[in-house]
Amino acid sequence: MESEQILLTMLTVLVCNIVCRSEGTSLHKNKISIEGFINENELTLICHVKDLFLQVDILHESKCEAKCYPPYPRSTCFSYNKGDITQNLKTNCTKLVVRLDEKKYKSFWSCQHGSNGEKSDQILVQKEDNTSSRDPSLEKPFLIALIVVATISIGLCVVISFLITCIRRRNPDTAGVKQDILLKQTIT
Numbered sequence: 513m514e515s516e517q518i519l520l521t522m523l524t525v526l527v528c529n530i531v532c533r534s535e536g537t538s539l540h541k542n543k544i545s546i547e548g549f550i551n552e553n554e555l556t557l558i559c560h561v562k563d564l565f566l567q568v569d570i571l572h573e574s575k576c577e578a579k580c581y582p583p584y585p586r587s588t589c590f591s592y593n594k595g596d597i598t599q600n601l602k603t604n605c606t607k608l609v610v611r612l613d614e615k616k617y618k619s620f621w622s623c624q625h626g627s628n629g630e631k632s633d634q635i636l637v638q639k640e641d642n643t644s645s646r647d648p649s650l651e652k653p654f655l656i657a658l659i660v661v662a663t664i665s666i667g668l669c670v671v672i673s674f675l676i677t678c679i680r681r682r683n684p685d686t687a688g689v690k691q692d693i694l695l696k697q698t699i700t
């Protein structure tokens with residue numbers, strides 16, 4: 513009985529921990545969060561702030577890449593590196609679109625609300641590796657080559673075994689007799 517109770521307590525604590533933790537992260541993500549994706553040669557980052565009233569900085573590897581001033585009376589944004597930054601006060605999303613260069617091909621991004629305020633989680637944005645899509649195109653010729661080699665070797669085996677049986681059939685004794693007959697025929 514005692515061990516059952518201990519087990520039940522442990523289970524309760526575990527479940528509570530999981531629930532509390534997930535609630536904590538979702539709460540944190542609700543305040544300020546960032547997401548990013550790559551489309552062709554452009555990188556798009558969207559920073560969402562639940563309660564947007566201060567400046568928003570979008571950070572690339574902890575350095576400010578673009579920012580919007582407090583949105584009063586209206587949002588004013590600029591980008592340090594020729595990005596395209598816009599802010600939507602209906603959704604409280606700040607969107608930055610930058611050209612994808614080598615430095616941004618695989619990079620860490622975050623955003624911040626207020627000059628020393630809340631920070632979002634740092635996310636890693638990277639171009640999807642399309643080696644997996646390259647593999648089948650490499651695999652196909654390889655498979656074809658394998659089939660060709662297998663066919664050729666099977667063919668060779670057949671030919672060789674045929675030759676061997678031919679040679680075996682040509683028994684030296686019978687061949688000698690035949691030659692003798694031939695010889696006799698030419699003589700007579």
Ligand SMILES: *[C@@H]1O[C@H](CO)[C@@H](O)[C@H](O)[C@H]1NC(C)=O
Nearest residue numbers: 562563564565601602603604
């Ligand atoms: C955006 O932020 C403002 C200012 O804090 C808030 O009043 C408003 O409800 C927010 N809008 C959304 C859609 O979260």
Ligand SMILES: *[C@@H]1O[C@H](CO)[C@@H](O)[C@H](O)[C@H]1NC(C)=O
Nearest residue numbers: 552641642643645646647649
């Ligand atoms: C990999 O992705 C790049 C950019 O999207 C594309 O130009 C290239 O053709 C792709 N390679 C393969 C093998 O799919």
